[in-house]
Every structure is written in structure tokens, then in C-alpha cells.
Amino acid sequence: MGKTESVGQIESLKSRIGSEEIVRAVRVQSTVRGAIESYLRKEGYVEISPVILSTLTDPLNHPVYDPSITAYNQKLALTKSMIFHKQIAVQAIPGIFIMSPNIRLETEDKASTGRHLYEFTQADVEARGKSMDDMMDLAERMIVFTIEEVRKNNASDLEFFSRRIAVPGRPFRRIRYRDAYERYGSDFERRISEESKEPVWITGIPLEGREFYDLEDPDDPGYLRDMDLLWPEGYQEAISGGEREFKYERILQRIKIKKQEPESFRTILEMSMSGLEPSCGFGIGIERFTRYLCGLKHCADTNLFPRIPGQPGI
Numbered sequence: 374m375g376k377t378e379s380v381g382q383i384e385s386l387k388s389r390i391g392s393e394e395i396v397r398a399v400r401v402q403s404t405v406r407g408a409i410e411s412y413l414r415k416e417g418y419v420e421i422s423p424v425i426l427s428t429l430t431d432p433l434n435h436p437v438y439d440p441s442i443t444a445y446n447q448k449l450a451l452t453k454s455m456i457f458h459k460q461i462a463v464q465a466i467p468g469i470f471i472m473s474p475n476i477r478l479e480t481e482d483k484a485s486t487g488r489h490l491y492e493f494t495q496a497d498v499e500a501r502g503k504s505m506d507d508m509m510d511l512a513e514r515m516i517v518f519t520i521e522e523v524r525k526n527n528a529s530d531l532e533f534f535s536r537r538i539a540v541p542g543r544p545f546r547r548i549r550y551r552d553a554y555e556r557y558g559s560d561f562e563r564r565i566s567e568e569s570k571e572p573v574w575i576t577g578i579p580l581e582g583r584e585f586y587d588l589e590d591p592d593d594p595g596y597l598r599d600m601d602l603l604w605p606e607g608y609q610e611a612i613s614g615g616e617r618e619f620k621y622e623r624i625l626q627r628i629k630i631k632k633q634e635p636e637s638f639r640t641i642l643e644m645s646m647s648g649l650e651p652s653c654g655f656g657i658g659i660e661r662f663t664r665y666l667c668g669l670k671h672c673a674d675t676n677l678f679p680r681i682p683g684q685p686g687i
């Protein structure tokens with residue numbers, strides 16, 4: 374790195390450290406983390422440790438650069454999500470969660486969406502034998518509790534940001550993907566989020582719109598038993614989740630439809646061969662949650678050391 378670049382980085386670090394906005398957002402984020410963790414524990418969920426390096430990670434449904442390291446003569450990917458570890462972990466423990474750091478080297482054009490960081494944390498939750506409805510209910514209660522905690526513990530921070538966040542009413546509104554598309558067109562996520570005052574679920578996403586691991590709806594072929602939650606006021610994606618494919622033949626077939634390499638998913642394929650119990654789960658982005666609560670332009674402003682696509686971090 375040239376001297377000027379490094380001076381620039383130190384200056385920008387100093388201005389972040391000195392920014393009241395960022396410090397307050399970090400404080401709100403700390404409440405968000407604590408509330409999610411304590412709510413899930415109270416519901417009987419067990420926190421497991423994050424996995425950072427693995428032969429197995431989320432293929433994702435959009436292009437990212439793919440970082441890996443070589444260790445012990447093996448290629449180890451940096452975790453994009455612990456989706457498969459979740460599916461495996463619930464075979465041992467019925468309900469689990471991870472405050473999971475994910476590396477997704479998004480392309481540079483994502484720098485200005487406000488929603489993308491190339492290192493972020495999601496609270497990643499999974500439960501054995503649960504349905505979409507069960508997990509949507511859990512997510513709603515967890516979000517309501519978290520918002521109540523932030524309102525209680527961070528009143529002065531919310532005031533600083535001029536944010537009046539109402540506790541959303543339950544159940545949250547639900548729209549099927551097909552209906553959303555028909556009514557609002559291809560940009561429905563943004564449009565629904567912008568016109569909403571409370572979070573909204575999108576359910577039944579088409580098969581090609583998601584990764585291979587979400588379950589194809591047996592009653593609605595071509596569509597998945599999965600759900601996204603949108604934050605209101607234009608803040609867009611909060612959660613993605615779903616019931617999972619758990620049968621060997623189905624997983625293999627779905628990998629092939631995606632034209633992905635079965636060898637890359639050998640561990641989950643072999644585990645499914647000896648029988649996986651069905652499960653359902655979701656991931657909720659911590660920085661996006663904080664961004665919405667504080668009304669920030671960019672997720673980067675929830676973090677002293679942000680990772681903005683295309684830009685090196687400290």
C-alpha cells in the first residue's frame with residue numbers, strides 16, 4: 374500500500390472513532406445482539422461456535438469472488454454462511470443458533486446499495502422438525518422483543534437519530550412472491566419495503582430464485598417453502614430462510630439443476646445418505662437490523678471497522 378493510501382485510511386479510521394453517529398449505532402447494535410441471543414436462549418436454542426474455514430459453505434445464489442486458503446493440503450473456503458453446518462448441527466441438538474461472521478466478497482457495484490458489507494454477522498438459526506410457520510412465528514417474536522429492548526435501553530440513541538420505531542404488530546403481513554411480482558413488478562422488494570410501515574414477509578420464492586438447499590414445495594412445484602422478511606421504509610432484506618431439502622436424491626437433483634458441482638457438497642450429500650431429519654431456519658443480518666433501527670444510509674455506519682465491497686478495511 375502507498376503511503377498516501379495508508380494515511381487516508383488512518384484519517385478515515387480516526388474520523389470513524391470520533392463519530393458520534395457510529396458510536397451510537399454500535400451501542401444499538403450491541404443491544405440487538407444481546408436481545409437476539411437472550412431471546413433464543415430463553416426459547417431453548419443452544420448457541421454453537423462459528424465456523425470460519427471449511428470445505429463446505431453456502432454456494433449463494435448470486436456471484437461473489439470466492440476466497441479460500443490452502444491448509445493441510447486442502448482447500449478451505451471462508452464461510453459465506455453456515456447453512457449446512459446448521460442442518461447437520463440440529464441432528465444433534467434440536468434448536469441451535471450462531472452469531473455467524475460471514476465473508477461474501479460482493480462485486481464492487483454493491484458498495485453503494487447501503488446493504489452490503491463483505492464481512493458481516495448474521496444470527497443464523499435452525500430447528501429440527503419445525504415448519505416455516507413455526508420459524509416465522511419465532512422470528513417475529515424475537516424481532517418484537519429486540520425492538521422493545523432497543524426502545525428501552527437506547528432511547529437517547531434513537532432520539533439522536535430522530536427515529537421513532539414502533540413495535541410492529543403480529544403476525545407480520547405476508548405476501549406470496551407470485552402476488553408481489555404480479556402487483557409490483559420485478560422491483561417488488563424495494564417497492565413493498567418503501568411503502569410499508571412494518572416488516573413484511575415474502576413467501577414461496579421460485580426455485581431458480583434461491584439456493585438449492587431450500588425445500589421445493591410438494592404442494593406447489595417450482596416454488597420453495599421459504600421466506601424472506603423485508604424491513605419497512607425502503608431498508609429491504611432483513612431475513613432469508615426456509616425449510617430444507619433433506620433427502621439425498623432431492624439434494625443431488627437440486628444441485629444439478631443449479632449446475633453446481635456435487636463434489637463441493639460431498640459432506641452434506643453423504644450426511645443425507647445416512648438420513649437427515651428435516652429442519653427449518655433463517656438468518657437475520659445484524660448490521661441491516663441496526664441500520665434500519667437507526668435509519669442509517671449504509672450498514673458500514675454500524676461498525677467501527679466496516680468492510681465495504683471494493684474497499685480494503687482496517
Ligand code: ASP
Pocket residue numbers: 431453454455456495497498613614615654655656
Ligand atoms: N443462513 C442462510 C443464508 O445466509 C439463511 C437461511 O438460513 O436460509 O442464506
Ligand code: MG
Pocket residue numbers: 584613
Ligand atoms: Mg440463503
